[in-house]
Amino acid sequence: MIRSVIRAIWECRIKANFEDFKEIKKKLEFCEKLNIKNLILEPINNLKEIPFDLKNKIERETDIKVFFRINLKPINIHNFKEMIKKYNNFPDLLSIETPNKEIQILAAKDSRIDIISYSDPNIIKTLTPGVISLIKQNKSFIEFSLASIMINNKAYQSKNFRNLYRFLQLAMKLKVQYIISGNFDELYDFRNPRALISICYSLLGIPLVEAKKVFKVSPLTLLNRVQKRLNKKIIESGVKLIKDNER
Amino acid sequence: MVKKERQRYILFKIIKEKEIIFTQQEILKSIWNSIWRYFGMKEAINVGLWLLELNFEEKYGIVRCSHTTKEKIISALSLIKEINRKRIILSPIKTSGTISKIQKIKNLIIY
Numbered sequence: 001m002i003r004s005v006i007r008a009i010w011e012c013r014i015k016a017n018f019e020d021f022k023e024i025k026k027k028l029e030f031c032e033k034l035n036i037k038n039l040i041l042e043p044i045n046n047l048k049e050i051p052f053d054l055k056n057k058i059e060r061e062t063d064i065k066v067f068f069r070i071n072l073k074p075i076n077i078h079n080f081k082e083m084i085k086k087y088n089n090f091p092d093l094l095s096i097e098t099p100n101k102e103i104q105i106l107a108a109k110d111s112r113i114d115i116i117s118y119s120d121p122n123i124i125k126t127l128t129p130g131v132i133s134l135i136k137q138n139k140s141f142i143e144f145s146l147a148s149i150m151i152n153n154k155a156y157q158s159k160n161f162r163n164l165y166r167f168l169q170l171a172m173k174l175k176v177q178y179i180i181s182g183n184f185d186e187l188y189d190f191r192n193p194r195a196l197i198s199i200c201y202s203l204l205g206i207p208l209v210e211a212k213k214v215f216k217v218s219p220l221t222l223l224n225r226v227q228k229r230l231n232k233k234i235i236e237s238g239v240k241l242i243k244d245n246e247r
Numbered sequence: 248m249v250k251k252e253r254q255r256y257i258l259f260k261i262i263k264e265k266e267i268i269f270t271q272q273e274i275l276k277s278i279w280n281s282i283w284r285y286f287g288m289k290e291a292i293n294v295g296l297w298l299l300e301l302n303f304e305e306k307y308g309i310v311r312c313s314h315t316t317k318e319k320i321i322s323a324l325s326l327i328k329e330i331n332r333k334r335i336i337l338s339p340i341k342t343s344g345t346i347s348k349i350q351k352i353k354n355l356i357i358y
Contacts, residue, residue, distance in 0.1 A: 033262055034338050150328065154284075188262075188334040195325030195339055198318045203285060208318070 008037040009193040009212075010219040012181035013069070013119070013145065018043035018054065027187065028062040034192045038065045040093065040181075040219070048086060067223060069093035071117065074103055087112050093226060095143065099123045101131070108134035111236075114225060118167065119145030119183050121160050127167050129174060136176045139237060141222055144168060145183035146196055149203075165204050172206065179218045180211075253314040255342055256299070256349040258356070259324055261306045262336040269330055271301050274308070277330045278337075281323040290319055299346070305357050308337070309349060317342060 011031070016024045024041070031039060041058065043050060050068050058066055069092055074080035080096075080103050087094055095115035096107045099122060107113045108131050116135060118124040124144070135142055144167065148160035171178045180200060184190050193215050200211040228234050233241040263269070275298050282291050297311040312320045324337040340356060343349040 033260075034336070035260075035340065149326075152328070188328065188336060191325050191336070192338050195321055198321035198339075199325065202319045202322045 008065075009197070009215045010179075011036050011039040011193050012143070012179050012219055013042055013183040014039055014190075015042050015044045015183070015185065017045055018047055018050065019045055021057070024058060025061055027190075028058070028064060028066075030187050030190055031064055032062065034190055036064060036190075036192060038067070038219070040067045040069050042069050042071055049090075050092060067093065069095055069115070071095045071097055073097050074100075076100070077102055077106065080106060084110060084112060089230060091226070091230060093222065097123060099126050101126055101128070104131050105134060108138060108140065111138060111140075111229075113140055114222060115141045115143045115179070117143040117145075119143060119147065119181070121148045121163060124163050124167050127170070129170070132171065132174045132176045136174065139177065139225070141218065142171055142176055142178040144171075144178060144180050146180060146191075146199065147183040147185065147189070149199070150184065150189045161203060168200075168204055168206060172210065177218060177221065178214065179222065180214050252295070253344065254295075254311055255314050255317045255344060256346055257310050257312065257317070257320060257324070257339055258341045258343075258349050258353055259308050259310070260336075260338045260340050261303065261308060262338060263306075264334065267333045267335075269303065269333070269335065271298070273330050274298070274301060274337075277327050278310070278320075278323060281327050282319070285323060285326060286319055290316065294320060296320065307340075307353060307357050309353070311346075314344075 014027060016027050018024065047070065055068060072083050074083055090112065093114045094112060095117045096113050097117040097119065098104060104116060104126065107116055118127050144164060149157060151157050180196065182191060182196060197211045197215050200206040201208045235241060278296065282294060293313060294316045295313040299311055300309040302308065310320065321339045324339055327335065327337050329335060341349065341352045343352060
């Protein structure tokens with residue numbers, strides 16, 4: 001499945017209420033209108049795991065290649081440790097979104113966490129070179145979101161552009177792996193990822209080649225990371241069991 | 248030596264609520280407003296924007312611009328959220344260097 005989407009552009013985060021199938025269908029239809037080919041869907045209603053039947057039902061409903069992710073929002077370290085216990089060998093993408101720096105550091109060290117999300121304009125300010133370094137060591141991803149630039153208020157919009165610009169440049173400078181998602185809430189805020197590439201290039205100072213890589217290659221690398229996690233023969237990054245029956 | 252300015256044709260899709268009607272003037276004005284808002288006068292003088300086609304029935308439009316400002320026009324188009332407080336999306340579909348090619352692509356995609 002991953003091979004077939006190798007050259008396509010990705011929308012990495014669309015939130016939907018998984019208890020309301022009509023809403024999911026509506027959002028998927030709108031994505032089809034926008035020529036979105038691949039997307040990652042996220043439940044908003046505190047689902048711990050997405051049921052297999054529901055995944056199949058969603059996949060049958062649309063031509064878009066749909067993948068899934070769960071986003072955790074822990075309040076404190078204890079809460080985070082309790083939450084993460086349930087996600088050993090998790091088949092979907094697992095992300096974490098918190099303004100608490102201590103949790104961010106713990107999450108960056110944890111191999112079960114795939115994405116540390118800085119989608120919120122208030123959370124993005126808490127990104128530090130220290131966390132980036134840990135994320136880089138663990139080969140996980142940072143997530144930025146363009147949802148904050150779609151507001152009408154010019155003052156807030158320019159502030160959000162400035163913050164995104166600063167932290168994207170920092171991520172590029174420190175050569176960490178990152179993804180950029182739309183993460184739009186309203187249907188009429190949704191945009192084709194190709195348009196988002198242009199915005200990244202022309203307004204956020206990301207070189208065009210780099211921007212295309214972020215929207216095409218990075219999500220694939222992310223999904224490969226999940227597949228590797230599920231593969232029991234891969235012990236850790238770079239260590240693979242070749243013959244299982246030999247001791 | 249001055250580099251020759253080439254042209255790019257951008258095909259875009261119009262997504263709006265069914266009953267809402269826009270005029271060509273409104274669309275063009277909103278594209279210029281978006282260019283002004285996000286790129287300012289410095290870029291606005293370089294864009295060479297020309298609205299070639301706008302079809303509300305088939306929900307598509309074609310604009311022409313300079314090859315150097317293609318990405319900026321795509322950004323400006325996609326950052327338009329509403330016109331006269333009515334929600335709209337101008338979603339770029341394809342870019343081409345010749346009008347004949349963009350017409351072919353349009354026929355393939357739209358019809």
